[in-house]
Amino acid sequence: MSNTDIIYSFDVVKDLPDAELYQRLFDSWGITNGKIEVWGELRKNPFNDWVSLYDIKTVDGNRIISYPVSAHKGIDKGVFINQEVAKRLLGNDDTAWVRCELELSPPTERTKKSNPFDVSVKRGSAARLASLPLSNDDIIQGDVSNYIPELIYNFYIKNLTTEIAESKSAIESELKSLEFDKIAKESALEQLDQTYAKVSEESSQLSTLVTTKNEELKALKAQYEEMQLEMAMKIEKLKSYISEKAVFLKSFEFIDEDDFDSFIFEVTKSRGTEDMVSFSGILDGDYKQAVSYIQAYLKEQDILYPRHIIENYLTLIRSNDLIILAGDSGSGKTSLVQSFAKAVGGKSKIIPVKPNWTSSEDLLGYYNPLEKKYLATPFLEALIEAQQNPDIPYFICLDEMNLARVEYYFADFLSKLEDRDGTPEIQLYSDNESAHVLSELKAVVSIISGAKEKYSQDGLVDFVKLMQDEAVNTEMKRAFGFSDKDSLIKYHGDIRRMLAGIISTPSAIKIPANVRIIGAINIDETTHYLSPKILDRAHIMKFKSPLLTDWDEIFAEIDTYDFDDVSKPLFMEVEELGDRTPYPSFKRDDEFCQLFVELNKEFFSPLDVEFGMRTIRQGLNYLGLFTELNSSHEQAINNFIIHKVLPKFTFDGNKQSGNFNKLDLLEKVLLPKLEELITEHESISSEFSCVEGLRSIIENAKSNDGVVNYWA
Known part of the structure; x- marks a missing residue:
């Protein structure tokens, strides 16, 4: 049996109400009872574990059906079914025959597919078949393999x-x-x-x-x-x-009260975890539960983020790579840094980048040889504070990171972050400088100690009184080559200042394990693009305006979580937020490695997009961490392409590459490849879908004389 030949014009049916659309489906498919009851085969996509319904026939009459309108994706390409239900029906099998009821897909899906008749499996209607619903007329005696499909x-x-x-x-x-x-x-x-x-x-x-x-x-x-x-x-x-x-x-006033206390008293700085929920204790170290709790906690703070943003951000935090949050002003980039830090009992430090930054000295400070003191920056002070509080996670955000050229002021620091085999160390100034100050101080102390024994009363003598003694004054000037015009009181102040500098800022500092570096960038005519060197080492996470967020969907997500109280932040140990370990090794037989070697050979290299071994190993690291939060392999690959591939798409699309110009290679070859690879892309929010992202790049290029620019 075959379906009816009725085919409607798209313009005729595109604005019809659902009741009229249903009636035309009933007429087209010979349905008389008001329900689209069908049977068909559940099958997994060979490239991933996405499940759809295929080979669909009506229960009444075993009619093969198709959409009564010309559609880009016909019913033979599979019908959407809730993945949790589908996988429960499949069990350990790769295929299964089921009976179910179809209904019109949500309006957004029909619009996206340009098909007013697009249908999906009605939730709760699917059941696995023990036998196929064939009538006697459908079974022919003899060699049945010639007649039965x-x-x-x-x-x-x-x-x-x-x-x-x-x-x-x-x-x-x-x-x-x-x-x-x-x-x-x-x-x-x-x-x-x-x-x-x-x-x-x-x-x-x-x-x-x-x-x-x-x-x-x-x-x-x-x-x-x-x-x-x-x-x-x-x-x-x-x-x-x-x-x-x-x-x-x-x-003798060489150090002040704060420095004295740091010498005398053992300062124990620990996190106050009494009013926090233990990740390992209460949530059993389950990262999926952690995402649920953080999202629900932020909602209680009137901060709304979709679950997939928190999944992605937490995975990137655990990767210990540089994270760059990109989006328009007010899209919630620094808010994510601050609110996430609060949600896990950490601290956030927002460091504004200035347009005149041109070297690492603008980021980390520099040693002033005249004052014999290191002039620290807020960024360095944040690192030192984090070092003094090793049990507290620190999230340091370089706000408006691309107001200056990132490769000028950040490249040296970024090269330190690349060290995955040990704890990276930054040399701030020469060890000889601090040794010189301490040597000079030792000589001063030696002279004062000798004078103190002679002139001390009640065990205390201050520096000024000692300098009023002619013999001590003369000895100090002789030892350090001062003339009568030189002020020993001023010299005392210099020694005090130099010593304070050494105490507060060591000559070298290791990047603490409790620090995560995040950049926040706006893309407009006042900012600089990120260089390939930065893109190759960072993960780009793009944001849209929070006003475009589906808040009802977020509330619906949170309503499914089973938490009695989400008023307290989540206590996560620094190690639970990720270790700085070497990236996984590249393996030729690994599915992920094979996929991106193929993509690089077929697309990235012909497009002159840099994509190397480091990037694939970063992807392996991301994939392993993401699966602890979300079992969708496709979602992980989608995110990785968004982070590491699309941001590198800046070239002239009119240039030839093989049989295509570069823009055609994107539209006619790579786009269908991604649609085939990410079969569930239609259920991913458009701004976080690599398929929709590539479509947007292509459309923008067409209206911009063929110039391909992810950041436009």
């Missing part, structure tokens, strides 16, 4: 073969059981006796082993307590020495 024929043959095999196996198993039953009964008692004897022997051995281990543990405990006592005595001796020197420096 191949898939149906194979279905019955498969079921019959399975039944025969199962019956044969059951009979053979029963015979074998009867044959060995007698032997099993006779040997059972003997085996039981042997087992009992073996268990008794092992129990005796275990008892002896426990006794031995307890004695070893007792000896180790005593040794540990002895070492602890010895270490405590050494620490106390060291503290006493430091305290004595610190009191001396403070007495």
